[in-house]
Amino acid sequence: MGAPNQDRDELTSALQRLWPHFTMAGLFSSAINLLYLASPLYLMQVYNRVLLSENVSTLLLLTLILAAALLTMAVLDTIRAQVLIRCGVRLDQIIAPRVFEALIVRSSRQGFSKSAHTLREFDEFRTFATGPGIYFAFDLPWIPLYLILLFFIHPVLGGVATFGAVLLLGLAFLNEVMTRRALRAAEEQGTKSFVFAENILRHSDVVLAMGMHGAVERHWRTNRAGMLAGQAYASDRNSVVSSAIRFARLLLQSLMLGAGAWLAIDHAIQPATIFAASIVMGRALVPVEQAVATWKQFTVAREAFRHVRQLLIEVPAKPEHTVLPEVRTALTADHLTYRVTERRDPIIKDVDFRIEEGQAVGIVGPSGSGKSTLARLMVGAIPPDEGHLKLGELEYSHWEPDAFGRRIGYLPQDVGLFAGTVKENIARFGEASIEEIVDASRIAGIHDMILALPRQYDTVLGPGGVGLSGGQRQRLGLARALLGKPSLLVLDEPNANLDVAGEIGLRDALKDMKARGTTIVVITHRTNLLEVVDMLMFVRAGKLEKFAPPQVVYEHIRQTANALAPVRAA
Numbered sequence: 001m002g003a004p005n006q007d008r009d010e011l012t013s014a015l016q017r018l019w020p021h022f023t024m025a026g027l028f029s030s031a032i033n034l035l036y037l038a039s040p041l042y043l044m045q046v047y048n049r050v051l052l053s054e055n056v057s058t059l060l061l062l063t064l065i066l067a068a069a070l071l072t073m074a075v076l077d078t079i080r081a082q083v084l085i086r087c088g089v090r091l092d093q094i095i096a097p098r099v100f101e102a103l104i105v106r107s108s109r110q111g112f113s114k115s116a117h118t119l120r121e122f123d124e125f126r127t128f129a130t131g132p133g134i135y136f137a138f139d140l141p142w143i144p145l146y147l148i149l150l151f152f153i154h155p156v157l158g159g160v161a162t163f164g165a166v167l168l169l170g171l172a173f174l175n176e177v178m179t180r181r182a183l184r185a186a187e188e189q190g191t192k193s194f195v196f197a198e199n200i201l202r203h204s205d206v207v208l209a210m211g212m213h214g215a216v217e218r219h220w221r222t223n224r225a226g227m228l229a230g231q232a233y234a235s236d237r238n239s240v241v242s243s244a245i246r247f248a249r250l251l252l253q254s255l256m257l258g259a260g261a262w263l264a265i266d267h268a269i270q271p272a273t274i275f276a277a278s279i280v281m282g283r284a285l286v287p288v289e290q291a292v293a294t295w296k297q298f299t300v301a302r303e304a305f306r307h308v309r310q311l312l313i314e315v316p317a318k319p320e321h322t323v324l325p326e327v328r329t330a331l332t333a334d335h336l337t338y339r340v341t342e343r344r345d346p347i348i349k350d351v352d353f354r355i356e357e358g359q360a361v362g363i364v365g366p367s368g369s370g371k372s373t374l375a376r377l378m379v380g381a382i383p384p385d386e387g388h389l390k391l392g393e394l395e396y397s398h399w400e401p402d403a404f405g406r407r408i409g410y411l412p413q414d415v416g417l418f419a420g421t422v423k424e425n426i427a428r429f430g431e432a433s434i435e436e437i438v439d440a441s442r443i444a445g446i447h448d449m450i451l452a453l454p455r456q457y458d459t460v461l462g463p464g465g466v467g468l469s470g471g472q473r474q475r476l477g478l479a480r481a482l483l484g485k486p487s488l489l490v491l492d493e494p495n496a497n498l499d500v501a502g503e504i505g506l507r508d509a510l511k512d513m514k515a516r517g518t519t520i521v522v523i524t525h526r527t528n529l530l531e532v533v534d535m536l537m538f539v540r541a542g543k544l545e546k547f548a549p550p551q552v553v554y555e556h557i558r559q560t561a562n563a564l565a566p567v568r569a570a
């Protein structure tokens with residue numbers, strides 16, 4: 001993607017890049033609007049010329065010209081739709097990858113996801129902005145031309161039509177004022193209900209096993225009821241205004257005929273002009289009626305635009321920079337601090353350390369002390385709020401993301417496998433060769449287990465690794481982490497679901513990686529993995545309380561536990 005315009009957000013810049021498409025659609029709309037005048041002109045010519053002269057060949061010629069004009073209009077209408085569809089595809093190509101990337105980053109920071117919904121919102125915006133819903137925007141600027149034309153025919157007709165246009169635009173504006181809030185609230189409730197339902201479906205076994213079905217359904221329905229109430233409120237008002245507009249338009253059209261008849265009686269205009277003027281006014285008011293009819297979609301698209309725009313501002317694109325060659329991979333943290341908005345105290349507080357290349361380090365500490373957060377910082381999944389992290393001599397933000405990712409192996413606590421084949425999961429959905437994939441699964445000790453699966457490496461897994469046991473998922477996650485022999489391996493409780501054989505396999509894998517010079521960081525509550533480590537970090541309440549050889553750290557933990565015992569007893 002090209003660099004976004006510095007003064008504008010990326011979504012607006014992307015829309016600007018599509019200006020030629022919109023201009024072309026605008027030009028086609030202009031031609032269509034001009035060709036619309038063919039019908040009233042035909043009417044006037046037939047009445048004023050053919051009926052008086054009784055000339056059939058003139059009638060035939062006029063009819064042919066009208067047919068050609070209407071055919072051209074139909075062709076232009078089709079081309080306009082096609083131009084806008086291509087515009088939508090182009091918009092998707094320019095922005096969708098950025099939206100996807102930004103959602104991954106934001107979800108990682110927030111620790112939860114409403115990603116699928118924002119992607120859907122982007123689609124809603126794109127479909128509206130490049131579909132028939134937007135036609136009224138191209139037609140609106142033509143209203144003045146039609147009005148001028150009517151004034152030109154006769155000022156009274158122009159006056160009636162202008163009054164009509166102002167009345168209808170006023171009603172359309174009233175519609176916006178009356179429905180905006182309710183539609184926005186309905187949208188927010190709808191999002192909540194959608195995210196909650198998605199979450200429930202992902203953990204349906206918990207719901208079914210513990211009889212939570214009724215309770216979660218009630219919870220889900222609360223948000224849904226809010227959404228429905230908002231939509232019903234807005235639709236009620238919208239339908240009142242729509243009916244008022246329809247009524248006003250029909251009345252105005254008849255008033256136009258009445259005014260025309262009055263002028264014709266006065267011999268101020270020809271009788272045929274009465275009908276032609278009525279057609280022109282009808283055409284002038286179509287975009288207003290269209291705007292009201294598509295108002296709900298317009299409001300949804302506008303909200304979607306706001307959310308997507310906000311997301312892209314919140315998570316800006318990484319500026320391109322020269323990729324420096326870096327071979328050293330010692331890990332250095334300097335005054336590392338990480339916060340979340342919901343908590344006053346930082347989760348990680350002013351942490352300093354240096355892990356030498358090839359060193360194996362264990363992280364221990366009480367539950368909730370910040371070990372997993374520290375691991376996520378170490379692998380660059382979340383950026384620190386203060387302080388710096390370096391791999392080798394380079395700050396994390398100075399690494400080229402792909403090159404950085406290739407050097408990192410990460411196994412999170414909940415493994416995080418994706419829907420796809422075993423092979424794709426180990427290959428990180430990338431281009432790894434089968435030799436590399438098998439090599440990683442051999443080191444992880446799961447090659448034989450994979451061969452026993454129904455379709456071996458081509459076995460298809462559901463989201464989260466559905467189809468495998470907890471231990472198998474964890475070991476598959478380990479193989480994915482080991483792919484390409486990373487320089488830094490960070491494992492968050494990799495043995496939580498493993499049996500004895502699995503744990504021995506894991507320990508052997510770590511020894512193997514250590515022998516190859518990989519820097520290893522492993523979080524664990526169990527001590528048997530810790531025999532592999534050279535150094536131990538003890539984290540408590542977000543602080544790195546001790547970083548020393550294991551025996552020193554154990555001694556520190558014993559002493560602080562003894563020191564705290566009388567305090568707890570008291």
Ligand SMILES: Nc1ncnc2c1ncn2[C@@H]1O[C@H](COP(=O)(O)OP(=O)(O)OP(=O)(O)O)[C@@H](O)[C@H]1O
Binds near residue numbers: 109110342368370373
């Ligand atoms: N996204 C978040 N929003 C709010 N609080 C968070 C978030 N992520 C983590 N926390 C909080 O930060 C603290 C540290 O969490 P973390 O998962 O790093 O602990 P841990 O030491 O790995 O715990 P465990 O050993 O139980 O896995 C916890 O109190 C947790 O509630």
